[in-house]
Amino acid sequence: MRLQYPSNIKIVSIPCTGKVDLIYILRAFEKGADGVYVVGCMEGECRFEKGNIRARKRVEQARHILESIGVGGERVRMYNLSSSEAPHFVRYAKEMTEKIRELGPNPIKMAKEKMAA
16 A cells, blocks of 8 residues: 655654754754744653654754744644554645645745845
């Protein structure tokens, strides 16, 4: 069974979501991403102990920062699922893509485009 997720999603693989740093999430928006979502293993099942819990805290920090600067905290989310839940991954990908379409383009990207014009 081959599952299809939206083609505009760029997947960045890392050994553990605990390696996702706040600066990487924010830099993605600075570089023009309209949204970011982190997909990690189920809470309590991280082979690196608490990597997914650290990632969740960093995603929450990013949400607060993006909200405070007017970009919108709902542009960043974290999902937990096991590697056997590919259909859930596809559902989350479609859900996040639809949410970003509702929100429109990244305001940072739009401001940069206006400045360049």
